[in-house]
Every structure is written in structure tokens, then in C-alpha cells.
Amino acid sequence: MISSPEGDGVAPDAEREASSPSDAERAPSPAAAADSARSPSATAAQRDEPAALSAPVESAEPGPDPERLRARFGRPFEAGDVIFREGEPGTEAYLLEEGRVRLIKKVRGAERSLMVLKPGDLFGESALLGGAARSSTAIALSRGVALALDQGTLQNLVERNPAVAMRIIKQLVGRLRDAEDQIEIMMLTDTQSKVVNALLKLAQHSRATGGAASNGASFAISPMELSTRVGLDVDTVKRAVQQLREGQYLRVADERLEIPDIEALRRLFGLLGLKDEIRGEQ
Incomplete structure (x- = not known):
């Protein structure tokens, strides 16, 4: 203990009294008393709470894991396999992961191609309507894998993943556009006009998505896909x-088709239309 210097006028007892905390100072505060009264489990819960609250929001809604989705919902198929048939109850929608699938429909006993699907395409959307009958038949053109998603699973996937929902919306909008294009093509009478019109539509879409040269366009399409578009x-x-x-x-x-000059093809389409008008007047 360090003593006070002489002549400072402070007695040792008084000094000890002054340096000791008072009863009020020794008494715990109400908050501290409440903390000390807490059970160990409550204290542990308090320690765990900040970690949960500080977790990033993104971790609560992770994106779909492709490998887990494929392991759980993947349906492999071989070329020629029928994935579903027209008229059957639609209990599952399919998201094509690998391969190519052709949708066909019977019209007066004859089969008509509706479209050829590629990886990333959703088909069999009648499952969204709670078991409505299939409007077409899906036949595999090659070996591949599709995710089979029932109504609840698909709805959950869309609700939890906005990117998936937007992807589906874009695809459905694209199909509506294709249907409108096909109606326009069906109104044309000659074969060449149908094919040229379809190529102009494809070129326009290719340029809109950045796959075009300065005055031309290039896009991948098979003869079967083109025949489906023009009927x-x-x-x-x-x-x-x-x-x-x-x-x-x-x-x-x-x-892969390459149109070197879109304007030249458009002029040809105009000439074909004029030729058809002249033929109709005769």
C-alpha cells in the first residue's frame, strides 16, 4: 500500500474510507441483477441469436441445386421414347435438361409437329392446371434427361426462385409469339412464301438477341424444326x-442457316406476295 505524503492533511482511516466503494456502488444495477438471474439456457440462446439474425438474407432462399434436382426429379430417356401421350392426364411438367424432344398432335388422323424442344425448355405445362389432359404427345428425338415436376414441386420452385419464374414467363411469351407467327404463316398460300416468312421471323429474333451480322443473321435450326414452324x-x-x-x-x-442480306430476302418475300396476288386475279 502506498501511503500519502506527510502534510497532506488526510488521515489513513479517512483515506481508506474514501477509496472504498460505497454500499450503493457495490449494489448491482437492476439490469445486471436480471442478467445474473437468467438461466444458463437463456444465456446460451442469447449468444446464438445474433448469429441467426446476422445471417445473410440470401442464405435463407438459396437457388436450386442442379445436381440435387436431377438426382431427385431426373427422368432419363432414349431416342424414340414416348414421354407422355395426347389425352393422358397431365400430372407432371417437364424441364428438359439434355437432349431434344418433339411435340406432335393428331389432326384428322395425321400427325403434325408442333415444336422441337431443346435443353432449358419447359413442356407439359398442363400439370399447372391440376391434371388437365395432355394436348400433345412428347417423343424423344435423342437420348436425354428431363426433370419431372408435379404441380406442388413446380409451384414451390417458382415461388422460391424468381429467376426460374422469369425464365418460365419468357418461354411462355415466346411460345405465344411463335403461335402468332404460325397463324400468319398459315395464311400464306405458297410454299416459298411460308419458308421465307419463317426465315425472316427467325432472323428478326436472332438480331434482337445479338446473334446477327451488320446486315444479315445467323441461327441454328434443323430441317425438322423449320418444317414444324411452317406446317x-x-x-x-x-x-x-x-x-x-x-x-x-x-x-x-x-x-445453321446464314442469311447474308436480310433486306434482299425481305424484297423476295414482297415479290412472292405480288406474284400470288397476280395469280389470284387471273
């Missing part, structure tokens, strides 16, 4: 495409 058989479409190649309106390489 003609594959051989007829191939002949029309060959005529366009001979006229240098079109180039073909590895199921």
Missing part, C-alpha cells in the same frame, strides 16, 4: 431451302 413436311422445306441457296439468299452449314 410443311421436311422434304418440301428442304426443296424450298435449296432454291433459296441457289438464289444466294441463304447459306447452310451444320444445321
